[in-house]
Amino acid sequence: MADLPEVVLLDFWVSPFGQRCRIALAEKGVAYEYREQDLLGNKGELLLRSNPVHKKIPVLLHSGRPVCESLVIVQYIDEAWPDAAPILPRNDPYARAQARFWADYIDKKIFDCQTRLWKFKGDAQEQAKKDMIEVLKTLEAELADKPYFGGDNFGFVDIALVPFTSWFLSYEKLGGFSVEKYCPKIVAWSKLCKKRDSVAKVLTDPEKVFEFVQLLQSKFGAK
Amino acid sequence: MADLPEVVLLDFWVSPFGQRCRIALAEKGVAYEYREQDLLGNKGELLLRSNPVHKKIPVLLHSGRPVCESLVIVQYIDEAWPDAAPILPRNDPYARAQARFWADYIDKKIFDCQTRLWKFKGDAQEQAKKDMIEVLKTLEAELADKPYFGGDNFGFVDIALVPFTSWFLSYEKLGGFSVEKYCPKIVAWSKLCKKRDSVAKVLTDPEKVFEFVQLLQSKFGAK
Numbered sequence: 001m002a003d004l005p006e007v008v009l010l011d012f013w014v015s016p017f018g019q020r021c022r023i024a025l026a027e028k029g030v031a032y033e034y035r036e037q038d039l040l041g042n043k044g045e046l047l048l049r050s051n052p053v054h055k056k057i058p059v060l061l062h063s064g065r066p067v068c069e070s071l072v073i074v075q076y077i078d079e080a081w082p083d084a085a086p087i088l089p090r091n092d093p094y095a096r097a098q099a100r101f102w103a104d105y106i107d108k109k110i111f112d113c114q115t116r117l118w119k120f121k122g123d124a125q126e127q128a129k130k131d132m133i134e135v136l137k138t139l140e141a142e143l144a145d146k147p148y149f150g151g152d153n154f155g156f157v158d159i160a161l162v163p164f165t166s167w168f169l170s171y172e173k174l175g176g177f178s179v180e181k182y183c184p185k186i187v188a189w190s191k192l193c194k195k196r197d198s199v200a201k202v203l204t205d206p207e208k209v210f211e212f213v214q215l216l217q218s219k220f221g222a223k
Numbered sequence: 224m225a226d227l228p229e230v231v232l233l234d235f236w237v238s239p240f241g242q243r244c245r246i247a248l249a250e251k252g253v254a255y256e257y258r259e260q261d262l263l264g265n266k267g268e269l270l271l272r273s274n275p276v277h278k279k280i281p282v283l284l285h286s287g288r289p290v291c292e293s294l295v296i297v298q299y300i301d302e303a304w305p306d307a308a309p310i311l312p313r314n315d316p317y318a319r320a321q322a323r324f325w326a327d328y329i330d331k332k333i334f335d336c337q338t339r340l341w342k343f344k345g346d347a348q349e350q351a352k353k354d355m356i357e358v359l360k361t362l363e364a365e366l367a368d369k370p371y372f373g374g375d376n377f378g379f380v381d382i383a384l385v386p387f388t389s390w391f392l393s394y395e396k397l398g399g400f401s402v403e404k405y406c407p408k409i410v411a412w413s414k415l416c417k418k419r420d421s422v423a424k425v426l427t428d429p430e431k432v433f434e435f436v437q438l439l440q441s442k443f444g445a446k
Contacts, residue, residue, distance in 0.1 A: 053328060053361060065317060072323045079316035093302035094288060100295045105276060138276060 007032035008061040010047050012039050014212050016111070016163035017070035018058040019202050023159050024074045026198035028081040040219070071103050074159055088156045099150055102142060103160035109135040110164050117174045118213050121222045129175035133182055140183040147192060154196060158189075162199055165190040169206035170213045230255035231284040233270050235262050237435045239334070239386035240293035241281040242425050246382050247297045249421035251304040263442070294326050297382055311379045322373055325365060326383040332358045333387050340397045341436050344445045352398035356405055363406040370415060377419060381412075385422055388413040392429035393436045 009025070009032050011018035025032055037047055037057050050059045050066035060067045060076065067076045078087040089095040113135055116128035139161065143149055149157035168179045168190075180187045193199045232248070232255050234241035248255055260270055260280050273282045273289035283290045283299065290299045301310040312318040336358055339351035362384065366372055372380035391402045391413075403410045416422045 062317075067317070067320045067324070069324055069327055072320050072327065075323065076316055076320040079319060093299055094285075094290070096302060097290045097295050097299040100298065101290070101292055104292055104295065 004061055004064050005033045006063060008035060009033070010035050010037050010044075010050065010057050010059040010061070012037050012057050014204050014209060015057060016167070019163035019204075020070045020159050021058045021060060021073045021077070022202045023162070023198050024077040024087060026202065027087065027154070027159075028077055028084040030077070030081055071107060071160065074156065078156075085153070086155070087159065089150060089153075095150065099156040102139075102149060102157045106139070106157070106160045106164070110161075114164070114167060114171065117171060118217050119221050124222075125174070129171075129177060132171060132175065133177065136179060136183045136186060140186050143185050143189055145185070148189070154193065158193055162190060162193045163203060165193075166204045166206050166209050167213075170210045173210060174213070227284055227287050228256045229286060231258060232256070233258050233260050233267075233273065233280050233282040233284070235260050235280050237427050237432060238280060239390070242386035242427075243293045243382050244281045244283060244296045244300070245425045246385070246421045247300040247310060249425065250310065250377070250382075251300055251307040253300070253304055294330060294383065297379065301379075308376070309378070310382065312373060312376075318373065322379040325362075325372060325380045329362070329380070329383045329387070333384075337387070337390060337394065340394060341440050342444050347445075348397070352394075352400060355394060355398065356400065359402060359406045359409060363409050366408050366412055368408070371412070377416065381416055385413060385416045386426060388416075389427045389429050389432050390436075393433045396433060397436070 007025070007030055009018070009021055011022070011034060013036060022034075035046075037044055039057065043055060047057065047059060048055055050061060051057075051068045054068060056068070058068075058070055058073060060073045062076075062080060067073050074087060088099055109131075113128050113132040117125060117132060120128060146152075148154050149161070165186075168187075171177075172179060194203065230248070230253055232241070232244055234244070234257060236259060245257075258269075260267055262280065266278060270280065270282060271278055273284060274280075274291045277291060279291070281291075281293055281296060283296045285299075285303060290296050297310060311322055333355075336351050336355040340348060340355060343351060369375075371377050372384070388409075391410075394400075395402060417426065
């Protein structure tokens with residue numbers, strides 16, 4: 001892969017997982033080449049060669065070497081470019097463990113609920129809505145009155161969650177509920193995050209996300 | 224939680240996730256109090272209070288503060304007791320990312336295939352067997368001719384996978400296949416790992432695991 005630029009991101013515009021990596025790269029001030037992938041059509045040869053196990057974006061290529069899985073990539077970015085502000089708290093193993101726990105919670109819960117919300121109808125969709133509200137309320141309780149999940153500094157859990165806030169409008173339209181009613185602190189936190197250039201330049205317009213969700217429904221949803 | 228010993232592990236004897244933590248603590252030479260939990264009956268108050276989100280073992284309590292989710296715990300152990308041999312490679316972000324990727328792969332794939340193997344019958348069990356063989360072959364290819372997954376030193380991926388080797392006999396009995404036939408390198412690696420005290424003292428006798436699997440089948444399996 002000698003013909004590649006130093007840092008390349010294989011990604012897909014609306015992916016919350018890819019957006020995590022873009023935010024982390026922006027926070028660290030790392031220049032990179034963005035390469036949009038055709039996920040709904042044919043996956044490219046570089047993607048398949050770089051992530052033969054999962055065949056998924058995002059993939060970060062650094063000096064030609066691939067790193068896969070978004071939370072692994074964000075931690076890699078934090079460790080490979082250590083001079084900029086830390087993403088995971090330095091020198092505090094307990095705070096680092098808490099950050100990893102909550103990022104893992106987001107990974108295990110949000111995308112699953114979100115997929116069930118657009119993919120299913122009827123009782124299964126109703127269950128997805130209930131589950132999503134529970135997950136968001138759990139995150140609301142963890143955030144509590146802190147500005148960011150880790151405290152005073154924007155960090156790992158914020159990066160893990162904030163791309164999903166662009167999907168909140170879709171959750172509301174699909175589920176018929178108000179995220180802000182259940183989770184006012186999460187909504188206030190998302191507005192604070194969006195004041196950062198690293199976040200504002202990366203997140204998708206919620207209306208565009210909903211158009212994409214409708215495309216997903218027409219292709220893969222319950223009829 | 225002022226009445227607790229310095230380090231406590233809430234665990235369940237046959238859990239591969241709990242065994243990861245026990246191996247990591249042994250590798251670091253950390254003394255701790257082991258507290259067996261009654262998972263099939265009533266979950267204890269300390270477990271529910273320490274892991275209100277998932278309500279699962281293992282939970283590590285260090286100075287009364289809980290850490291949950293086995294891979295988060297193992298990384299915490301590595302960082303909280305940094306003087307002993309490292310579990311994740313130090314000062315090599317790329318090697319650390321690779322280790323996290325493969326541990327995550329094991330987490331996402333093995334337990335799911337294993338559960339479907341004992342829980343289902345007929346076509347669904349046959350699919351679980353095919354998937355499990357594919358997962359093990361993927362790990363075989365990643366191990367290749369290295370002594371350990373990370374190279375010359377026992378580390379994070381080894382700790383993530385080795386407890387599952389006690390379940391191989393159950394996979395073979397349930398699926399009617401030989402792990403060694405498909406994955407001779409994984410079987411040789413597992414024997415090398417078991418030469419370590421930290422592993423040998425923690426892993427469950429495969430026959431006892433199979434008895435436990437039969438108990439699970441009688442309680443929760445397909446009739």
